[in-house]
Amino acid sequence: MDWHQLWTILTTPDNIPITALLFLVPFYTWYGLRQALANDRLIAQLEANPEMAKTHHRKVYPYKPGWPREVHVWPYLLRIELLAAIVVTVILMVWSITLDAPLEEPANPNLTMNPSKAPWYFLGLQEMLVYFDPWMAGVVMPTLIILGLMAIPYIDENPLGNGYYTFRQRKFAILTFIFGFIVLWVSMIVIGTMIRGPGWMWFWPGQTWDHNKLIFEVNRDLPDIAPFSYIPGIKTQPVRGLFGAAVMGIYVVLAGWLIHKLITLTPFNRKIYARMSLLQYVVMQFFLITMLLLPVKMLLRLLFRIKYIWVTPWFNI
Amino acid sequence: MADTDGKNGGAPESKTPAGNGRRSTLAALLEDSKAIRQRAIEEIKALKQPQKTVLWKSMFRVKHDETARSRALGVLTNVFLHLHPAKINRDAVRYSYTWGMGGISFYLYIVLVFTGVLLMFYYHPTKVVAFRDILYLEHDVPFGKLLRNMHRWAAHLMVITVELHMFRVFLTGSYKPPRQFNWVVGVILLVLTLLLSFTGYLLPDDQLGFWAVTVGTNMARATPLLGHDGPFGPQLGMTPFNDVRFGLLGGSIVDANALLRAYIWHCVALPIIASTFMIVHFWRVRKDGGISGPAPVMLESEIKEPRKL
Numbered sequence: 001m002d003w004h005q006l007w008t009i010l011t012t013p014d015n016i017p018i019t020a021l022l023f024l025v026p027f028y029t030w031y032g033l034r035q036a037l038a039n040d041r042l043i044a045q046l047e048a049n050p051e052m053a054k055t056h057h058r059k060v061y062p063y064k065p066g067w068p069r070e071v072h073v074w075p076y077l078l079r080i081e082l083l084a085a086i087v088v089t090v091i092l093m094v095w096s097i098t099l100d101a102p103l104e105e106p107a108n109p110n111l112t113m114n115p116s117k118a119p120w121y122f123l124g125l126q127e128m129l130v131y132f133d134p135w136m137a138g139v140v141m142p143t144l145i146i147l148g149l150m151a152i153p154y155i156d157e158n159p160l161g162n163g164y165y166t167f168r169q170r171k172f173a174i175l176t177f178i179f180g181f182i183v184l185w186v187s188m189i190v191i192g193t194m195i196r197g198p199g200w201m202w203f204w205p206g207q208t209w210d211h212n213k214l215i216f217e218v219n220r221d222l223p224d225i226a227p228f229s230y231i232p233g234i235k236t237q238p239v240r241g242l243f244g245a246a247v248m249g250i251y252v253v254l255a256g257w258l259i260h261k262l263i264t265l266t267p268f269n270r271k272i273y274a275r276m277s278l279l280q281y282v283v284m285q286f287f288l289i290t291m292l293l294l295p296v297k298m299l300l301r302l303l304f305r306i307k308y309i310w311v312t313p314w315f316n317i
Numbered sequence: 318m319a320d321t322d323g324k325n326g327g328a329p330e331s332k333t334p335a336g337n338g339r340r341s342t343l344a345a346l347l348e349d350s351k352a353i354r355q356r357a358i359e360e361i362k363a364l365k366q367p368q369k370t371v372l373w374k375s376m377f378r379v380k381h382d383e384t385a386r387s388r389a390l391g392v393l394t395n396v397f398l399h400l401h402p403a404k405i406n407r408d409a410v411r412y413s414y415t416w417g418m419g420g421i422s423f424y425l426y427i428v429l430v431f432t433g434v435l436l437m438f439y440y441h442p443t444k445v446v447a448f449r450d451i452l453y454l455e456h457d458v459p460f461g462k463l464l465r466n467m468h469r470w471a472a473h474l475m476v477i478t479v480e481l482h483m484f485r486v487f488l489t490g491s492y493k494p495p496r497q498f499n500w501v502v503g504v505i506l507l508v509l510t511l512l513l514s515f516t517g518y519l520l521p522d523d524q525l526g527f528w529a530v531t532v533g534t535n536m537a538r539a540t541p542l543l544g545h546d547g548p549f550g551p552q553l554g555m556t557p558f559n560d561v562r563f564g565l566l567g568g569s570i571v572d573a574n575a576l577l578r579a580y581i582w583h584c585v586a587l588p589i590i591a592s593t594f595m596i597v598h599f600w601r602v603r604k605d606g607g608i609s610g611p612a613p614v615m616l617e618s619e620i621k622e623p624r625k626l
Contacts, residue, residue: 014525017473028416028481032488035413043614058613061408070404072388077401077410084417085424092428092474096466103455106448107527109570116528119518121476121511126532135547138536149504152487153497159620161490163612165414170490177487181480268617275623315541315548 002208009194009205013102016095018120018193025186029178035060036165036174043168059164114198114211123192124185130200131297133316141294148287155284157275172263176288184294219307221316222247222300237313244310248317251296251309255289400599408611414489415608418482422510423595425475430588432468440520442580444573447522472514479510491609499601502594509591516583522576530579531571537562 010019038060046053057063071077104113118126128137160169167174195202197209223234223243233239263284264270276284300306308316367373368380379390389403408414439458440450454461483503486492492500519530537560538546544562545555557569567574602608 014473016470017477021477024477024481025484028484031413031416032485036488039614043616046614047616047618053616059408059611061411061611067407069407071407071410072385072404073392073398073401074388077405078392078398080410080412080417081420084421088421088424088474089428092467092471095470096463099466099470100462101466101469102525103451103521104524107522107524107571109527111524113524113528116532118529118532119515120473121514122533125536134536134539135541135544139540139544139547146504146508149483149507150501153492153494153500156493157623159493160615160617162493162615163489163491163610164614165489166614169615169617173490174488177484181484181487271620314552 001206003206005208006206013099014120015193016099018190021186022190025182029182032165033167036167039164039166040168043166115196115200117192117196120189120193123196124188127188127192127196128294131294131301135315136317141290144287144290148291151283151287155276155280155287157280158272169268172265172269180291184291217305219301219305221308221311222306223311225304225306241310241312244308244312244317248310251293252289255292255296256285259285259288259292400603402603402607405607406611409608411611414611416481416485418478418485422475422478422482423599425471425478426591426595428471429468429475432464432471433584433588435464436468437584442520442577444522444576447520447576451521451523468517472517476510476514479507483507486609489610496601496605496609499598499605502598502601506591506594506598509587509594513583513587513591516579516587519571519576519579520583527571530575534562534565534571534575537565 009015042058042060046056046058105111117123125137125142128141131137132141156173158170158173160166161173194205197203197207197213198211199213201213201215203209222228223231223240228234228243231239231243234243262269264273273281297309300309310317363369368377377394379394380387392398392401392403436454439454439461441447451465454465456462458464486500486503515530515533519526538544538557540550540561541548542550542553543555543560544550545557545560547555550560557563563569565575565578566572567578
């Protein structure tokens with residue numbers, strides 16, 4: 001156990017935000033879900049008791065008839081904003097006084113940094129480079145992440161949970177977002193920052209970053225692995241390309257089927273599914289199938305050492 | 318003068334015309350100064366109630382009494398506060414609901430603009446002096462190091478708060494009707510935040526920024542159709558000297574032109590674009606009915622039939 005290495009990684013000034021993320025993201029996930037569960041208990045209570053549902057103010061916060069429903073912005077909101085500004089300023093001041101922004105040697109194109117890392121918020125994308133070619137990891141995936149995020153309000157047809165925390169009423173949406181945000185985005189950033197060392201190799205926390213480490217791992221393409229390698233003509237195009245296209249087709253069908261099963265799992269899910277238009281359904285399937293491609297390729301690489309599934313003269317996936 | 322003399326009835330010593338004139342002038346001056354002094358004292362006393370002065374009234378236009386109406390007007394007639402409504406839902410001020418992340422992001426943006434403008438006074442976006450300017454800032458400029466540290470940490474913090482803000486908005490379903498489009502604007506702002514931070518990364522012109530931007534922009538060469546390493550790029554005639562990466566860097570490598578481009582995107586173009594989208598974002602929060610909640614919970618049995626096309 002190389003504690004010094006671990007300490008160096010955790011306290012590198014530019015890694016402090018990730019160290020902060022390690023605490024902030026779990027905290028706020030808990031903070032939000034705790035309120036979601038509290039609201040869920042209220043919802044269950046109101047559903048069991050229609051008489052109560054008619055008269056209840058429908059929040060977990062205390063309320064008595066006669067209390068004003070609204071408060072003045074000045075002072076009740078502005079004082080909070082002022083306080084927040086002061087707290088943030090103090091945090092920022094202390095942080096800036098105690099920790100210096102990193103400054104390396106002058107830029108030198110002849111001396112490559114190893115590891116040379118993107119800023120931490122892009123390390124998820126850089127980590128994706130392990131599993132995808134740059135055109136996928138650096139261009140197509142980020143574009144689809146942005147477009148997919150923008151599409152969320154237009155494909156989520158569930159009218160419940162508008163303006164309050166809830167888990168029970170939006171299980172699929174919340175689990176999908178947490179999977180995308182925490183499992184794929186934040187954890188990949190953490191891996192890229194803390195785990196990946198020289199040569200972008202995997203170093204467990206506490207393992208020394210060995211600049212001479214070599215790993216003799218042979219990544220093979222799917223068509224080169226038995227039993228597919230016995231397909232006649234698999235070594236040459238176009239059979240290789242067509243085989244890859246067929247495998248991708250099978251993946252799309254399987255993933256689409258799995259996602260369909262998930263979004264029609266419960267009676268409530270089926271009710272929401274019935275509200276969706278064909279266009280909404282197709283768009284949602286497209287983004288979810290693409291999102292699922294990442295963990296699938298990660299597993300293929302980590303478990304079976306498979307590099308590409310689909311090999312063509314122009315691009316590889 | 319004559320008026321004052323007449324009023325005071327003249328001084329008893331005044332006998333000769335010449336002496337009379339001299340003495341009465343002196344006395345009149347003394348009287349005048351007494352009157353002025355009296356007036357000054359009265360005016361200073363009046364300053365104990367500054368809100369009654371013309372200056373104050375011209376600035377704030379409304380009375381700030383201890384009344385509900387004054388409180389409302391204080392918010393509504395103030396250019397900096399007018400984005401707020403006069404009154405809000407009693408539960409909407411709860412930190413547990415909003416996490417305050419949107420407001421903190423905006424505050425950090427203001428901090429970044431402020432520190433960024435100060436940094437601009439000491440920075441030349443040229444290969445020769447950019448790095449030296451940073452050294453100068455760190456070692457010679459008063460509070461230069463603090464300034465640079467604050468700018469960098471506020472930028473990192475802003476990325477975190479913007480992401481947490483998005484997380485909260487998702488968990489509370491605040492993107493649902495009628496706020497769908499504001500979510501789209503928010504996603505654009507998230508992208509702009511990342512781009513602002515990324516373009517700033519190159520500016521110190523050190524190894525860290527140089528290689529981060531090299532790694533980042535190398536991905537652009539793999540853009541499908543538009544990059545010389547990307548799918549179908551070469552087939553469309555893309556080379557290192559005409560593809561999308563060339564456009565970003567102003568060259569085929571990260572060099573002086575890339576530094577200048579990063580500087581202009583970082584200090585001029587992106588802040589203007591981001592500010593514009595922020596204005597739209599805040600405006601839409603109000604126009605879509607204020608912040609989304611905490612709204613009363615809705616039950617499954619109350620779902621209305623969807624509108625058919």
